[in-house]
Amino acid sequence: MAEPTVTTAELKGAKTRRISLADVPWWAVIIVVLGVYIGYAVLTSETYLKVISFVMEGVKLTLQTTLLAFILALVLGLLGGLGRVSKNPILYAMATLYVEVIRGLPMLVIILYMGFVIGPAIRDLTGGRFDPPMLQRAIIGLGFGYGAYLTEVYRAGIQSIHRGQMEAARSLGMTYFQAMRHVILPQAFRIILPPLVNNLSALLKDSSLISVIALSDLLQMGRLYVSRTFRAFEGYNTVALMYLVMTLALSLLGRVLERRMKVGE
Amino acid sequence: MVNEPIIQMRDVHKRFGQVHAVRGVSLDVFPAEVVVIIGPSGSGKSTLLRCINHLETPTSGKIIVDGIDATAKGADINALRAEIGIVFQLFNLFPHLTALGNVTLAQRVVRKRSKEEAEAIAMEQLTKVGIPEKAHVYPDQLSGGQQQRVAIARSLAMQPKIMMFDEPTSALDPEMIKEVLDVMLELANEGMTMVVVSHEMGFAKAAADRTIFLDEGVIVEDTTPEGLFTAPKHERTKLFLSKILH
Numbered sequence: 001m002a003e004p005t006v007t008t009a010e011l012k013g014a015k016t017r018r019i020s021l022a023d024v025p026w027w028a029v030i031i032v033v034l035g036v037y038i039g040y041a042v043l044t045s046e047t048y049l050k051v052i053s054f055v056m057e058g059v060k061l062t063l064q065t066t067l068l069a070f071i072l073a074l075v076l077g078l079l080g081g082l083g084r085v086s087k088n089p090i091l092y093a094m095a096t097l098y099v100e101v102i103r104g105l106p107m108l109v110i111i112l113y114m115g116f117v118i119g120p121a122i123r124d125l126t127g128g129r130f131d132p133p134m135l136q137r138a139i140i141g142l143g144f145g146y147g148a149y150l151t152e153v154y155r156a157g158i159q160s161i162h163r164g165q166m167e168a169a170r171s172l173g174m175t176y177f178q179a180m181r182h183v184i185l186p187q188a189f190r191i192i193l194p195p196l197v198n199n200l201s202a203l204l205k206d207s208s209l210i211s212v213i214a215l216s217d218l219l220q221m222g223r224l225y226v227s228r229t230f231r232a233f234e235g236y237n238t239v240a241l242m243y244l245v246m247t248l249a250l251s252l253l254g255r256v257l258e259r260r261m262k263v264g265e
Numbered sequence: 266m267v268n269e270p271i272i273q274m275r276d277v278h279k280r281f282g283q284v285h286a287v288r289g290v291s292l293d294v295f296p297a298e299v300v301v302i303i304g305p306s307g308s309g310k311s312t313l314l315r316c317i318n319h320l321e322t323p324t325s326g327k328i329i330v331d332g333i334d335a336t337a338k339g340a341d342i343n344a345l346r347a348e349i350g351i352v353f354q355l356f357n358l359f360p361h362l363t364a365l366g367n368v369t370l371a372q373r374v375v376r377k378r379s380k381e382e383a384e385a386i387a388m389e390q391l392t393k394v395g396i397p398e399k400a401h402v403y404p405d406q407l408s409g410g411q412q413q414r415v416a417i418a419r420s421l422a423m424q425p426k427i428m429m430f431d432e433p434t435s436a437l438d439p440e441m442i443k444e445v446l447d448v449m450l451e452l453a454n455e456g457m458t459m460v461v462v463s464h465e466m467g468f469a470k471a472a473a474d475r476t477i478f479l480d481e482g483v484i485v486e487d488t489t490p491e492g493l494f495t496a497p498k499h500e501r502t503k504l505f506l507s508k509i510l511h
Contacts, residue, residue, distance in 0.1 A: 167320055168357035168416075172371035172423060173347025182370055186361050 031248065038241065051225055051238040058221030059242055065135070065217065066204045069142035073203065074196075076147025081154025082180070095151060102148035107206050114141030115213035138210040146203050153195045157188035190261055197254035201247050208243070218242055269332075271296045271427060271458055272317060277326035279312050279482075286312040287323070288482035294427075297456040301469040301490070304479035305505055310462040313479065314429050317460065318349045331426055347375050350420025354432040356412040358404040364391060364415045365400040368422045376423065383422075390418035394448050410441030417448055428452060430461040464509055466494060478502045 042048040083095025102110070114137045123131040132140070161184050169179035211220035222239035226232045270293035279287040286309040294300050304310050315321040317328060319335055319342050328336050335345050359367050368387035372378045378386070391397045394414035396407075404412055413433055420428060430449065434442040446468050453459055453472035461468070469476050469490045476493040478486040480501050486493055497503045 162357075164353060164355055164357035165359065168353065168359070169371070170343075171318055171320065171346055171349070171351045172419070173343050173345075173375040174371060175343055178374050182374055183359055187359075190361070 042238075042241070047231070047234050048238060051222075051231070051234050052242075054225050055218055055221040055238060055242065058216055058218035059246075061135075061216055062204070062207050062218040063246070065139055065142065065210060065215075066200070066207045069139045069146060069207065070200050070203055072139065072143025073146035073150050073199075076143065077150025077154050080147060080151030081158060084151060084155040085158050099148045099151050102145055103152075105145075107142070107145050108209050108212065110145045111138055111141045111209050111213060114138065114144075134213055135210075135215055138213060138215055142203060142207060142210070145206075146199060149199055149202075150196070153192050153199065154188070157192035158184055160191055161187050193261065194254055194258045197250060197257060201250040201254070204246055204250065205243065268296060270294055271331055272460070273327075273329040274317075275327040277313070277316060277328060278324045279309070279316055279321055280324045286482055287316065289326070290479075290482070290484055292477070292484065292487075294458065294460060296426075296458050298474045299453045299457075299459045299461065299472050300475045300477060301473040302460065302462045302477045302479055303464055303469070303493075303505075303509075308479045309482040310479050311431050314351070314431050314460060314462055317427075317429065318346050318351055320351075343375070347371075347423055348426045350417075350423060350425035350428045352413065352416050352420060352428070352430045352433045354435050356404075356409070356416045356436075358412055358416055358419070360404050363401050363403055364396070364407070364418075367404070367415055368419045371419070372422050386422050387418070390422045391415070393421070393451075394418045395444070408441060409437045410444045413437065413441075413445045414448055417445075417452075421452075427458045427460065430459065430463060432462055432464075434463065434465055466490075466510075470494070478505065480505070 042052070080095045080098055083091040084099070086092050086095070105113075115134060119132055119134070119137040158180075165183055165187065166179055169183040170176070174182070207217060208219040211217055211223065214220070216224075219239055222235050225238075226235035229235070272292070272294040274290055274292040277287055277290045278285070288309075290309075290313060292300075302310050302313065312321055316323045317330060323336060326336070327334065330345055331348055333340060333345055335342060358364075359370065362370060365384065365387055368390060369380070369383040372383040372386060373380065376383075388397055388400065391400055394417055396411055396414055399407060399411060399415070404415070407415065417428075417433075433449070434445050437445065442465070446465060449459070449461070449468060450472050459472075461473075463469070473490045475487060476490040477484055478493060478497070478499075478501075485499050486497065486502050488498075493502065494506065497506055
């Protein structure tokens with residue numbers, strides 16, 4: 001009986017050895033290697049540490065602006081999305097107008113407009129009683145702009161849910177909004193999570209535009225540092241690095257969420 | 266036994282653009298009656314059912330359900346729908362909720378029952394359809410037959426006065442059809458008012474009080490199952506039966 005027997009351990013070994021080079025996420029490997037190298041270089045350099053501590057206030061403002069604008073955009077996007085799928089012609093028209101107009105404008109223009117046209121107009125109309133500071137104007141501008149993008153994300157998510165879901169919910173006696181809230185939106189939300197995270201990442205990058213209305217975000221602080229020290233190389237390296245750390249973290253979050261959802265299905 | 270019909274349809278028409286799906290249907294269904302509707306595909310069977318609970322709004326005509334004229338302006342369609350259960354061909358379970366969640370949701374949202382009460386009723390109904398052990402399982406882990414039984418339990422938990430079935434076994438593998446039909450038979454025996462669109466002749470013979478043959482949006486024959494299957498009067502009925510009886 002000299003039959004060759006194969007143990008399970010050997011089978012497993014054969015399996016793990018068969019991972020091809022193409023399966024390795026090389027981009028992630030490169031980022032990790034470069035990250036460790038650059039991180040080490042930066043954290044041991046006195047100049048970079050100085051720049052980092054100088055722009056840290058800006059990072060805070062960037063994160064705060066991004067978060068608040070995103071919350072506003074989530075709310076506006078939900079309302080807009082509901083309008084876009086509404087059978088009510090007025091709601092539909094309002095939502096569509098919002099999307100088409102806002103998406104047709106560069107974000108930079110929206111922010112300048114909020115800062116120097118709408119903001120002062122609000123102040124004048126309310127006789128100075130309500131005068132939103134520049135930061136609030138910027139947050140509203142960004143939130144409004146991204147609300148238009150998120151409107152389309154929500155709309156696509158809602159429309160991707162099979163018609164039978166709404167019919168089943170309505171047949172049980174639920175109102176349209178009860179069906180939306182308990183049946184359609186929970187399902188749509190899972191589908192739109194990845195694009196929502198993408199938009200959050202894009203919003204984080206676009207938040208750098210608020211530096212044009214003289215708000216001290218990360219980019220503005222970096223520019224300030226460069227103009228004071230003429231160290232453009234270190235200054236902008238740091239700015240780029242800081243944005244990259246934040247967006248990569250979001251991208252990672254997006255991947256984790258996406259994977260979780262696949263498991264949940 | 267003289268009583269009021271629970272569903273009264275008078276000259277109901279439904280058009281979808283150029284398509285005239287239902288062409289003047291008048292039909293009475295009495296409490297505890299089981300009515301089975303058969304007919305070729307595209308004959309307007311499903312549309313007719315969907316008009317009864319207003320998933321489709323009739324283009325013209327009158328539909329009175331449980332004394333409420335649903336075609337009148339300002340009628341509380343939602344309240345009416347809660348009294349009419351409907352089971353769909355494709356089950357339409359809510360995939361993000363467990364079987365128990367599916368059966369409790371509308372009870373809580375529409376009937377405003379407490380969590381405990383809704384869950385007690387849900388378990389009762391899941392037991393009735395024979396799958397109480399699947400209460401905490403999500404729809405995608407259930408077989409088609411099990412999903413359809415959860416869908417039936419979901420409708421029953423609302424304690425409706427009428428149950429409608431829109432080809433409930435058409436999407437099922439053959440070996441699962443019986444488990445669904447058995448539940449429907451039991452319901453019929455309990456005296457539930459039922460309107461069933463189905464070509465399951467066995468069910469029609471065993472449970473139906475009346476069998477209706479619908480073709481091109483009109484009622485061609487309205488008679489007993491024996492009458493329809495063994496002695497159809499109209500040529501169109503004969504032709505159709507010869508096709509489905511092989």
